Amino acid sequence: MAKVAVMGYGVVGSGVVEALDMNKVSIRNRVKEPVEVKYILDIREFKDDPFGHLITKDFDKIANDPEISVVAEVMGGLNPAYDFTKKLLMAGKSVVTSNKELVATYGAELLKIARENKVNYLFEASVGGGIPVIRPIYACLAANEINSVMGILNGTTNYILTKMYKDGVSFESALKEAQELGYAERNPAADVEGHDACRKIAILTSLVCGKNVDYNKINTVGITDIDELDVVYAEKMDSVIKLIGASEVFADKVYSSVEPCILNNSHPLAGIEDVFNGVLINGNAVDDVMFYGRGAGKLPTASAVVADIIDCVRNKDGFEKYSWEPSDSEFVAPYEENKASYLVRIQGEANSVQIEKIFGDLETVTVADSEFAVITPYISNKELDSVLKELPVIKKIKIIK
């Protein structure tokens, strides 16, 4: 009998308890022993809940119980999750988590503590919800040098962008619908401003590089400024707009960004709609590989947490070797050095002479009378921004072919 504790009885936590209960027979058959929840840590009362009797407000009860070998930390946020996780790992308990904030911020340190204590710190649910992505990337990594990792990492924004594209509605109206359906929070900033996707691409890139990628250094642009005309431009280019977290990986440097991108319809990520997520990695042997599924939600996220719990139970004596080292402050290239091709929307009528003078001969796209757009060559933000200063620019959007 393996006894586990669940810290946090919100959406994910209750999903974890539910999934362990719902599939207890098949889990017991596969693990060769029952896996049972002994404690649920939460400061709230859940009197009518079928698992209410497992609720405790006392963290030390979990930390000091030698019967508990695995703890699921699904409370979110940095505090007290950071402190609790450290104590549990140092007490010789494996911890599994969906807490992207914590993994992105303290991943390197917590993985080191886990390694030193010969226990696991697993975080499959922190990126891509239920989609197995951390473990497969780690497996791919084994045989490949990874050139790039990119993905649609946030379901809320993907739902909004899908709505805007399919129904031709505004950002505000699509956001409202997402909120009504429970796909977006009342305060949607973390999602629509790209911070959630930023934490996730930081985790994926840290894993791929083996070096810590500081998410504060990743230039992050959300989707709040995407308007109906951007969508029309994308359509005219046989493309869709997606919020993409992306990293290009080199030995001593990584180029990372989170921003809305114009993605050609032939791109593997272009067809990923609604709340689904997808992660695409490119390795020097395997070429392109993509993982797709529900990036959020109670049971999908619980599925990943429970898979990690089971992995810990199965491998009591072994432990995963995920790790990344601290990196110097130069490791994430600054915004200015990132290169891409952009669609630049410019006020006024297309004045080919003026544009040619600056960029040379460029493809232009026109969808409205009062403005036009150009497709720039592959150029650094620094170069592009200095050129755009001279023009009545509305906005620039990165293009991915």
Place this chain on the structure above:
Amino acid sequence: MAKVAVMGYGVVGSGVVEALDMNKVSIRNRVKEPVEVKYILDIREFKDDPFGHLITKDFDKIANDPEISVVAEVMGGLNPAYDFTKKLLMAGKSVVTSNKELVATYGAELLKIARENKVNYLFEASVGGGIPVIRPIYACLAANEINSVMGILNGTTNYILTKMYKDGVSFESALKEAQELGYAERNPAADVEGHDACRKIAILTSLVCGKNVDYNKINTVGITDIDELDVVYAEKMDSVIKLIGASEVFADKVYSSVEPCILNNSHPLAGIEDVFNGVLINGNAVDDVMFYGRGAGKLPTASAVVADIIDCVRNKDGFEKYSWEPSDSEFVAPYEENKASYLVRIQGEANSVQIEKIFGDLETVTVADSEFAVITPYISNKELDSVLKELPVIKKIKIIK
């Protein structure tokens, strides 16, 4: 220093040796020791090959060398691969393989022998080429009851069907192009008749069920009879035609098939083109999850083999718990019991009275003068075939929404 042997120096074998060499620095860093090929078993001479000096024709040299802890069996076919694999596992060496024929035929037995000898028998490369699919499914499995698994499992047929759809060409012409590009063999039967996909869905389903799925019992229809008009019907239905291996999983029974299917464009597998493969699984917690990438090719397949090699080197003391038990002969439901909705092409003009008498009120599709088609309700093959006897049927094609 981990020393490994590679059995078979064909396309995949040379890819394995190349990938281990190409990425030796990053592999050493990740595994914390160098991984080196000590022997390559092949009956041919490779005098000018940079690794030609490693060639041996003597299997016993590998089996009896205590330095060798992992062997990659990439020779293909049942003999002598079966005999060699058994001997190696019994000699306490882990074996990794891309040999779908062997895994589909003797997987249950070889996994048992591996378990008894506390070594690994891994076969990530046997399905989906370089795409991590076996390991992620095993991880998903841990927390889910799997309801279904389906996929585009053969790159050659997917290339041919993509060509037929995009260029409006015949099967013969698309096959010829695939052969010229090296995507199809001179004798393409194993691919175009669906046998390759059949082995792969048998392996995936065995893994998911924990019970052996006899591939001989899976009704397998290839793509040789798909004509241009089928493609036109699919287009009219906002769909594409794909060769799909699929299993619906129940506790005591599995419904498996390999056949060309009409797949709605909104389906996650519909956008998978050319030689790419995709595997979609549905679990009761995670819902739909898909894995996508290159299903064949020298380096992509080698990527999966090398990942398995590294897994064995890293986990010298642990071993994966993949296993499936023998099953009784009733486990795979017979063709007659499989249920689906079908498009049925019928000669002559749409005679609604005649059709209604048989099926009730059905949707019809018309794309040519000399024939018409109906979309049947969800019905068993047995029921459908008995009804179709009365009609001048051209063919039936399964529909997946």
